[in-house]
Amino acid sequence: MAKVTPGEYVNQVRAEARKVVWPTRKETVTTAIMVLIMTTILAAFFFGVDAFFNKIVQLLLGLLA
Template sequence: MAKVSPGEFFRQVRAEGSKVVWPSRRETVTTGIMVALLTSILAVFFFGVDAMFSTIVQFLLGLLAK
């Protein structure tokens, strides 16, 4: 591995950073909304699955208690 001076390292970092294509404000907002929407949908889905399994387990435990 080649060793470089700290100054050269920071020049390389700056050069690589300038190559990054940053998203526009609209893309960032759209992505944020999609993340929030899909997170909400998944939360409702997993809540429903959890409630269903809870009901099944309580039913089965109720059969054992009799």
């Protein structure tokens, strides 16, 4: 592996940083809204699954008592 001086390293980092394409404000807002929607849907789904299994466990424990 070739050794790189600190100056060359900084130049390489700047060159790579110039290649980055940042998302527009609209893309960022749209993506954030989609993440919130999906998070809410998944939270509701897992809440329902958890409640379902809780009822099953309570029923099975009730049979033992």
